[in-house]
Amino acid sequence: MYSFEQLRGFVAVAEELHFGRAAERLNMTQPPLSRMIQKLEREIGVRLFDRDNRGVAITTAGAAFLVEAKRLLALAESAPDLARRISRGSVGTVRIGFTAASAYGVLPGLLDHLSRTVPDIDVDLYEMVTREQIEGLxxxxxDLGLARPPFDPDEFGSRLLRREEMVVAVPTGxxxxxxxxxxxxxxxQAEPLIMYSTTRARYFYDLVVGIVPVFHENVVHSVSQVLTIVWLVSARRGVAFVPRSTTLLGIDGVEYLPLVTEPRRPVELHLLWPRDSQNPALHAALRALQTLPVED
Structure with missing residues (x-):
């Protein structure tokens, strides 16, 4: 197998088309450089240069090999720096889980912030309800979740990203x-209610029943996604409690009415990550996100 030293010698000769100048460029004498090229030709089984009294010319096979030799040398030279950058977390991939509701407002700003502050980190996105995010983490x-509380503080680190009002979505008119x-x-109390699922949207279910008495006979549908709830409201199936950020959906046939609650902004969204993660890119992203303002 040929070595990187042989490749550097080959590239020097190919670019200079003169063994003497190539040897001087490599800070060596001509005879060992000639032997290096001959050994390289034997190892790969092709003639790379035509040599005669008039000089040196690269063969067709040599010209093709030159392209790949330069690529291999460039990779070899960049590999240590890449390894160091990966170790620091300045390159790599961060996988982010998010709820459908968190995509309205918070997620775009978070992605823009990461693009500006850690541009070499790739981001993969996965739409998940909070329970699925907990399992994934x-x-x-x-690596990261945009999820609703509660969380186990022994398992997860967290940071509040948004606190917002709960409003009432009603059909237009x-x-x-x-x-x-x-x-x-x-x-x-007497309105037909589109309610959250007790299993797949437990956070919002608990939030709603803490705000208003919910009578089973008033619940006409139980679903897990805010988008589905708003579509059902637009179809005049009932009214629903939704986060204020839902107004960004712009779905026709729905009005959003203010609601008196205590506290005034009961809906929380947190950034969540596993404390035992070994992904350097995650820790670099978390450092960058320290400067992302809380929406309150």
Whole structure:
């Protein structure tokens, strides 16, 4: 097998087309350079140069080999720097899980921030509900989550990214829109309610039942995704409690009404990561995200 030293010798001769000048460029004498090229030709089984009294000319096979030799040398020279950058986390891949609702507003800003601050880190995106994100983080299927509380602080590091109001989505023209004041829980007790699933959207389910008494007979649908809920509201199937960021969806046939709650901004979204992660790119991304402002 040929060596990188042989490749450097070959490239020097190919570019100079003169063994003497190539040897001087490599800080060596001509005889060992000639022997190096002869050995390289034997090892790869082709003639790389035509030599006669008039000089040196590269063969067709030699010209093709020159392209690959330069590529191999460039890779060899860049490999140590690449390894060091990977070790520092300045290159690599971060896999981010996100809820559908978190994509409205927070995710684009987070991706833009990473692109500016750590541009050589690749980002892979996975849409998941919070429960799926927790499982993915524990098994290291993803590196970061945009998820809802609660979390186990022994397993996960977390940082609050957004705190926002809960509003009421109603079909356009609904009588509640005529009240011209923030809604109170008692305004909604008789309304058909599009509710969150107790298993796949537990965070929002618990949040809603903590705000307003939910009577089973009032629930017309139970689903897990905010987008589905808003589509059902637009179809006049009922009313629903959604985060204020849902207004960014721009779905026709829906109005969003303010709601009196305590606290005023009960909906939280957190950045979440496994404490035992060994991915250097994750730690570089976390350092970059320290300067991402909290939306409050």
């Amino acid at each position: 524990l098994t290291h299927g993803i 609904h009588p509640l829109a005529d009240l011209e004041r923030p809604l109170r829980p008692e305004d909604l």
